[in-house]
Structure formats: structure tokens, C-alpha cells
Amino acid sequence: MISARPKIADLVFQFYGRSLHPELFEVQRERKVERTAYTATIKITSTGHAICWQQPEGLLLTEVATSALHDLPIKRRLMSQRVRGEHDDRIECAGGLVYQTELSLEHADHSTIRSYQQELQLAGEKHSVLYQFESGGRVGLGAFSYIHFESRARTLRIQALHTFPEDGVILKSQSLFTLPATV
Template sequence: MLTVRPKVAELAFQVFGRTMHPELYHLHKTRRIERTAYEAKIDITNCGHVITWRAAGLTICEVASSANQPLPTKRQLFRKQLKGTHSERIQCHGGVRYSTRFQLEPVGADMFWSFQQQLGNGPTEGLLHRFDSSGRMALGALSYIHVDTRCRSMSVQAIHTFPDDYAIVKIESVFSLPDA
């Protein structure tokens, strides 16, 4: 299975009201979170990430992947091509809320390599995966995911780099339950 990134033009951002089968992806890093009110699984995949959050009998699954990745359409809440900047909010049954803001940021070569180096040598408290080089560039892509948990909410910041395109994908998502 491919361990380098797809092209930026091939990226999609999708949210489902169901889980995704793990065999649909090549997983590189995984973290499980269990709190009293919810549980979550965060995966860095070959194309981006999959975040599955379960609470109050509901499942919200965020997928950043290749648009060519075969995914089911059943219980798909939305799908956007991952380009530009977008914000989405979903109000679910029982007051469960999901919001996200994602952007694809093309940058100059110098800025990209500086950012890539800082990310690769920086934070250690989250999930970090270094991908193989595509052969065109000396360094491979990076994926970094930082998760901040509270009793009734979870905030996720994901950064995925694409060296062949000098592009950075930034995603911030919040999964939350209503106040008790």
C-alpha cells in the first residue's frame, strides 16, 4: 500500500454519522481516548486522518482522505473537496454538536520547508507520523494531530503536509455534548 501522500488536488473532507471500517485505510498511528461521557479513536492514515467520536448513542466520523478513496455514502453528513477554507457545523440529536474549520494553504518553498522542519522537530505530546519521500523531494510528508480533551468535549487540531505541492492542510474540529 502507498505510504506517500496523494496529490493535494485529490483530497476530500467528509463527515459521517457512522464508523468507517479500518480495512479501508492503511493506518500509521492510532490513539484511543476514553472519558466518562464519550470515547474516541484518532488515526493517522496514508491520506490524512480518521477521527471517530462516540457519545450519547451517536457516532461522528471525520475523514480527511483522497477523493479517490472508496468510502460508503450511507449516513454521509457532508463531503467537500479539501481546498480553500471551509467551516461547517452540525447540531445532532440530544444537543451533541460538531464543528470544523479546514483549509488548504499553498505556501512558498522556503516557508514550507521551515514549517515542515519546525513541525517535525517540535511538539511531542500528539500523534506525529513521517511519511516516506515520494522520490521527487528529499523529505516526506508529515501528519501531526493534537487532541485536547475535556469532560464533555474534545478538540482536535490536525496538520498534514504535502511536499510535492508545497501545501499544508490545517483542520480544527470540536466534538461536544451539551452542558450537564
């Protein structure tokens, strides 16, 4: 298991049509969202995040932002994207569920990263999960992860922001899980 935040150059964004063993991740913070049609577990990990979606009928999906060096399974991996610039994807899953995601990298100086972190800490944790990592190097500013979620009866919107002060980069992602109206 990798226990240090990866460099942005090593980061991958993956989507699975299955669950992943919890032992694969060092979880820093976790939140569970329960609706009649689905349950979602939102985790900030030492390397990024993991979003686990589960429906009562058995559909299991997992979104992961982690290091490419992290040894994750290939079986039922539906998407794997190195984090570079901007990227979007759309996957239609079993039962009509649609998964959509958008990623972008924003280069930022340390004062901008610090401002983001301070603003997000003030936002609180009513509909979010956040974690401040300790500084691991010369910058003196620890990485920060913030995940905001909007949960509705048939949709879950996830907005994640991860700072990488050593690299001068902010990773922003937005994911949407949408069930068809007939479910």
C-alpha cells in the first residue's frame, strides 16, 4: 500500500464495475450517503479519493483517484486515465445508470493554493468531506483534499478538489451518477 501523496505526474483516475478491497487504501476521512435507490461511500485516501456506489440490486461501482504506482486490479476496470490537462468521459452501466466525469488541472502558486484551502476549510462538512495533510517537503504547505457531494433520489454529484503544493497544481474533478427515472 502506498502511504504518501503521489506526485501529480503519477496520478490516475480510474472507474471500476466492481468494489475494491478497503485494504488497498489508507483512508483519511469517510462519509456514507444512503438513499432508497443507492448507497455511496465517499473516501479521502492518502493518494486521492475513492467513491463507492452500490445499488440494492447488487450493482457496485468505484471511482478512484490514486497513484499509477498503486497496484490496483485490472478486472472490470472500465476506465483508466492519466491525469493530464482536461478530460471527460461518459459510461453507460448496467440497469441504465450513467456515469459522467470531468477532470481538469489548474496550475497555481502557493498563495492561491493556500487561499483555496482556507476557503474550503470554512465551508465546513455538512455536505462535504475534507482533510488537511501535513507538509511533506520543502514547501511547508500540506496537501488538501475536499469532496463536496449533492445527493438526490436518483443522482449523486461529486465535486473533488485535491491540492498538490509541491507540484503547484490543483486537481478538480466532477462526477455524476444518474439512475434512469424507471429505477
